[in-house]
Amino acid sequence: MAFNPKFTITTKINKALVEIERVRGFLDAIHLKEDWVKDIQKEALILESHHSTHIEGTALSLEQAKDILEGKAVKGVRPDDRKELLNYKRAMDFVSKYLGKENPTTEGVVRELHKITVKGVRGGQAEPGHYRKVQNYVVNSRTKEVIYTPPGPLEVPHLMREFVDWLNQAADLSPVLVAGIAQFQFVHIHPFIDGNGRTARLLSTLILYKTGYDFKRLFTISEFYDRDRPNYYKAIQSVRQSGMDMTGWLEYFVEGLHSQMKEIRQKGAQLIKQDAAFQKIKKVGLNNRQEKAIKHLLRNATISVNEYQSVASCIRRTAQRDLDDLVKKGVIKIVAKSQTDPTKHYVLL
Helix, strand or coil, X not given: CCCCCECCCCXXXXXXXXXHHHHHHHHHHCCCCHHHHHHHHHHHHHHHHHHHHHHCCCCCCHHHHHHHHCCCCCCCCCHXXXXXXXXXXXHHHHHHCCXXXXXXXXXXXXXXXXXXXXXXXXXXXXXXXXXXXXXXXEECCCCCCEEECCCCCCCHHHHHHHHHHHHCCCCCCCHHHHHHHHHHHHHHHCCCCCCHHHHHHHHHHHHHHHCCCCHHHCCCHHHHHHHCHHHHHHHHHHHHHCCCXXXXXXXXXXXXXXXXXXXXXXXXXXXXXXXXHHHHHHCCCCCHXXXXXXXXXXXXXXXXXXXXXXXXXXXXXXXXXXHHXXXXXXXXXXXXXXXXXXXXXXXXX
């Protein structure tokens, strides 16, 4: 029997889809400076990589993840945590190659996504890019209770073939709903020994990217799931508890994407304001390092000498000289961050 997902487009789903389309139109209509967009895209990539792997059990903090992805040495982290994070970032880079491409989503693409995601982690037991040949189980990490038994390994190849065939024939359905259905169906089949959750979220993102719903790569859907993990799992389980009706899951999925769209719209409006402020400040005369620091200040409100060094890639003496110059030009002033943190910081005047 061919894959034929069951769901109803409720008022809640329809309303969210309309709002998502509005943000898509807003992003298409406004002009954002490329360097500003690249900075926010970089932040979004860090957030997506961190939160998606964090859902699956990595113990990294967001700050540790940021440092690792920026190539900095971070002590005291598990090697697998570091590798899974870097793998996910590489998988997102792979997904980005499909922006706007109309070629079909193949099993080969899915296998490659999985291969990149789990390569070199968990002792190599995940068999990167190969469908499982054994039965696996979804287990509650806290109670160790089996909460879902996926289809047997002999069923996986034809289930995946039917699923991928459906993906490439769903042209009459909103790509947002296709992405949501794909994410659930993939974790339902659970075709690989490990890495199914991460691969499912990557596949969902790939579908959005392919169909013009990349939203300038500013959204981080896994952040929504990681903040709301109990309801994330509950929404997935609701499909099985409702006779495989995906309506509840799709309501949750579009709600998550809609929440991201609201944040993106706010970011877009902020970027326009920040660029206007930057162009005004730039008239006093700034070097390239100072330009980077001012952009950091416009997004983060404060900057320290150490942060300046990181942002501008320079030694401490150069950072201090640049900051002193900005103080003299009346662009910034010195403040203490707080009474409990007397470290010298700088803010815009």
